[in-house]
Amino acid sequence: MKCILCGSDNTNKIDVIKKDDLISLYKKAFDINVENIIKQDLFYHHCCDCDLRFFTLENGEIPSGDDGFYNHLNKLPWYYMQEKNEYHFAKQFIKKDSRVLEVGCGKAAFASFLPNKQNYIGLEFSSDAKKLAKQNGINIENISIEEYSKSNKTKFNIACSFQVLEHVTNPYSFIHSQIKCLNWGGAAR
Template sequence: MTQCILCHSQSTAILQTIKQDDINALYERAFGLDVSHIITSNLLYHHCKICDLRFFTCEDGTIPTGDNHFYNTLNTLEWYYFAKKHEYDYVQKYINPESKVLEVGCGKAAFAHFLPPEAKKHYIGLELSTGAKEMASKDGICIENISVEEYAKSHAKGFDIACSFQVLEHVSNPYGFLQAQIECLKDSQLNGGGAYNKPLLIIAVPSENSFIQYCVNGILNMPPHHVSRFSDTTLHKIADIFNLQLLDLYHENVQNEHIDFYQSTMWAKLFLSTPLVDRGITRKIINKIGKVGKHFIKIPPNAYGHTVVAVYTPK
């Protein structure tokens, strides 16, 4: 039995096995990426019965995360780093001009442009991708190529807000990743800081309660890109694991850039089951018909969009 990479429980179960050849072939077809040096065996898809986290491992138990070459290749795709994400607008209300903000996995630091001018001066971004650092420097923003675990050793209690957007699902050790961010937060904020005058941990992740849970062959939601999946239950459990108070849990609506994704996914769900990977001929036929059929899929006004934002403060 594999230990959960978030809550460290031994109460886990394997939900699915993905063939090594299938995942490698899907990445090669979609992006021309050879990931065979990372995906070195079949993938096991685990579920933790305690915190509800879903996560991937290779057969030997290792976590198959992307390397610098993998992300630098994705960085060249025009759409990979959005200059604006819906969650950026939403979390602005938590940031005051005096806030000292640490963003972990900041990409090209697009979020820095959404901060008040004074807060932007104190912004620190951490990012492992050297290509992203070069892109950020073109906008006059200096970020550091260092892990938050290393950074926390010399910058404990230094920030009003620690945040990450679409990053937690990429890391092999989410427990250590979150713990290091919490260590970077100030003990208390008597003046300024977040909207609640408390130190805040803000995370945005793809929502396993949204339509993306039904996506088949969605390789960017699988290794070596994403290695874990977060439900609302998991986000609530994070508060228990780290002795935090959950202040807010916000689901975005289906955004314009995801309408086609939503309709295509829910169209196929009408006719087929939803394993993680299916390269069969029947699915290919359904997807081809879906180029027309998806337009008959209506999006309910209360449908959860791709992303969920969770806001915490230490107790």
């Protein structure tokens, strides 16, 4: 199995997570039916070169949540937090005229920490989050960063994500696409 971050072949399978266990745990803990998302057992791997741990299906594909899954999580009061400690750290790097892209923005709570929310775009798969943000005058797009970066190269000064990377199916292209959107990183290919 190739590492999904660094591409190394030096990986080990460390566990197999049974499909039925996952389905019953999601049902019990969150009352979410994930039968449509989790159709096979998940394989858990470790990369000996970059130390990433990651899940795949048996054929190497990476499972991900869909709109219904994240809309459901969205209803849990703790899932999209109004405030994360990282917001206070990150906002000190953002000036009034900084154009900010947040990828995996949830309800875009971070936007209210910024000096100018008109210069903010959030990306998030949940259509409910988009509707909610719009009521507060905040722009969210329901699109992947890979797609978004194709037509928004070099448009931003800041790209950020908070507690998102662990949900991402392809961490390499996720980070690379964010860099393409930055004014100093737009030459990245």
